[in-house]
Amino acid sequence: MCGIVGYIGHRQAYPVVLKGLKRLEYRGYDSSGVALIDDGLRVFKKKGKVSELEEATIGQNLSGQIGIGHTRWATHGEPSDRNAHPHVSALGKLAMIHNGIIENYASIKEELQNKGYTFKSDTDTEVLLNFIEDIKENNGCSLEEALRIALKRVVGAYCILLVDCNDPHTLLAARKGSPLVIGIGKGEHFLASDASPIIEYTKEVVYVNDYQIAIVKADELILKNLGNERQTPFITKLDMELAAIEKGGYDHFMLKEIYEQPSTIHDCLRGRLKPDVNQIIMGGVDVNLDQLSKAARIMIVACGTSWHAGLVAEYLIEELCRIPVEVEYASEFRYRNPVINPGDVIIAISQSGETADTLVALENAKEKGAIIFGVVNAVGSSIARLSHAGAYTHSGPEIGVASTKAFTGQLAVLSMMALKIAQAKGTISPERFSHLLQELAAIPAKVAKILEDTTGIEAIAKKYKDARDFLFLGRGYNFPVALEGALKLKEISYIHAEGYPAAEMKHGPIALVDDKLPVLFVATKDRYYDKIVSNVQEIKARKGRVICLATEGDTIIPSMADDVMFVPDADEVLAPMLSVVPLQLLSYYTGLALGLDVDKPRNLAKSVTVE
Numbered sequence: 001m002c003g004i005v006g007y008i009g010h011r012q013a014y015p016v017v018l019k020g021l022k023r024l025e026y027r028g029y030d031s032s033g034v035a036l037i038d039d040g041l042r043v044f045k046k047k048g049k050v051s052e053l054e055e056a057t058i059g060q061n062l063s064g065q066i067g068i069g070h071t072r073w074a075t076h077g078e079p080s081d082r083n084a085h086p087h088v089s090a091l092g093k094l095a096m097i098h099n100g101i102i103e104n105y106a107s108i109k110e111e112l113q114n115k116g117y118t119f120k121s122d123t124d125t126e127v128l129l130n131f132i133e134d135i136k137e138n139n140g141c142s143l144e145e146a147l148r149i150a151l152k153r154v155v156g157a158y159c160i161l162l163v164d165c166n167d168p169h170t171l172l173a174a175r176k177g178s179p180l181v182i183g184i185g186k187g188e189h190f191l192a193s194d195a196s197p198i199i200e201y202t203k204e205v206v207y208v209n210d211y212q213i214a215i216v217k218a219d220e221l222i223l224k225n226l227g228n229e230r231q232t233p234f235i236t237k238l239d240m241e242l243a244a245i246e247k248g249g250y251d252h253f254m255l256k257e258i259y260e261q262p263s264t265i266h267d268c269l270r271g272r273l274k275p276d277v278n279q280i281i282m283g284g285v286d287v288n289l290d291q292l293s294k295a296a297r298i299m300i301v302a303c304g305t306s307w308h309a310g311l312v313a314e315y316l317i318e319e320l321c322r323i324p325v326e327v328e329y330a331s332e333f334r335y336r337n338p339v340i341n342p343g344d345v346i347i348a349i350s351q352s353g354e355t356a357d358t359l360v361a362l363e364n365a366k367e368k369g370a371i372i373f374g375v376v377n378a379v380g381s382s383i384a385r386l387s388h389a390g391a392y393t394h395s396g397p398e399i400g401v402a403s404t405k406a407f408t409g410q411l412a413v414l415s416m417m418a419l420k421i422a423q424a425k426g427t428i429s430p431e432r433f434s435h436l437l438q439e440l441a442a443i444p445a446k447v448a449k450i451l452e453d454t455t456g457i458e459a460i461a462k463k464y465k466d467a468r469d470f471l472f473l474g475r476g477y478n479f480p481v482a483l484e485g486a487l488k489l490k491e492i493s494y495i496h497a498e499g500y501p502a503a504e505m506k507h508g509p510i511a512l513v514d515d516k517l518p519v520l521f522v523a524t525k526d527r528y529y530d531k532i533v534s535n536v537q538e539i540k541a542r543k544g545r546v547i548c549l550a551t552e553g554d555t556i557i558p559s560m561a562d563d564v565m566f567v568p569d570a571d572e573v574l575a576p577m578l579s580v581v582p583l584q585l586l587s588y589y590t591g592l593a594l595g596l597d598v599d600k601p602r603n604l605a606k607s608v609t610v611e
């Protein structure tokens, strides 16, 4: 997810674009850039935050009444000056910025290379830009027509802004799948990924639709479809305040990111999970499949929520692939001089890709000859670059300190990895493989179903918000979910919460149970169901306050609980992607009920880059 800003009108473009980029930094912030036209094309772009771009442009000629700007969340090509947007075409006449993924960029790039084109960056954006210029030059058509022809060939998602140094009075834009808003001013137009850079200038906006092209001049806005037919712009009035818009209308980034999960899990699966042809395509896994499937053991190294994802992966890989797995806290792993043999496989899980303990643990392991496979969200981050291979979760920037969508993205990647390795090893039947692919494909819709009505979860949060202690219990795949639920509640509400294997209670912790202690069971339908029913009864017998997370349609567990939350049924090996969502919401609503800052909890940082 990247931030897009454009301006054309009577003002100087640079201040408007730069301020707009700062408002969009929550959408991505690994590099940024601006293109301006005034007696020629000038492009400034830099790795890092927008403030670093601002510093780099001090003393430069920043004149021009037309400009485009971009703040990047990398998908193709690591964060760097050369991969930052705007990109400039081969002939140096055009500049373009892009938010989205061109899925068929490789075939287009090959065609252009066969014509002698070379590329300065690793991005799909530069490929599309040169494709547009190639069409314009070879067909002798207008830039608008070349854009239309090119977009008919594109597969994927895009929001693009395109300027031509030979026409400083026209800004072209197009959209499919990635948002684009155009603000209508007096003798000026503002373009952006959302309304936050626009609202201070005008509240009259046009939301561009998929497959539309916008031809924008200072005092004219024309919309056309890809068939070159004019379409009437539909002007609406913004009724949101700026602060709300950056959060997409949600009160907090944490809530926004919980609700993004149907689409972020879908984005993680997109292009990889192919249930219709019974395939999973993962470049990083495919090239290392031999080593992964022949590994004598697999170690997983991570911290916090990512460590919980590793525990789920342990159950998955051992069950499906029959490979021994050890899950290690990175902070322990790096200091205890672990036994690492050349060829050992280490899976590193990290949202930020910058966690110091995980990074150093991996550096040590790599020196001892281990193969590092990174499951990371931040493209081009230190852990991603240190890994021999990997798979990105494509969850987009996670702003809330508590990790939510990154966790389910990690589980989606790890599930696909385990399935691919099991298929390569022959440790999974074709029927079960095919069934799990269908089940995995259905997860985004099931998460969306959970999010349709969260009033019950909010009520439970309000009921138990004054608890001093909380227990989260689960078995099997739901044990790591119990740990994650406890961590979320601790982080967001500051209530002391512990996660435990449900059967472990009788070995001591059950002494804690009294009529004040809420005990939350993650008790979805799985192979442990009958056992967990007994565990619930053990707590009830000691007057504990029982909250249950159950499978829709279950009547036994709910009949025993004081309060219950439901999730749709799913194969137990994939169920954690569903079970965790109500627990994320429980922590959010509890923190809210206690009047706490759920996006920036006390004492915490989003990425722990110190040891």
Ligand code: AGP
Binding pocket: 303, 304, 305, 306, 349, 350, 351, 352, 353, 354, 355, 358, 401, 402, 403, 404, 491, 605, 606, 607, 608
């Ligand atoms: C999770 O809610 C926490 N914010 C924290 O435990 C986090 O998961 C941990 O610091 C690891 O971060 P990483 O995934 O970026 O490496």
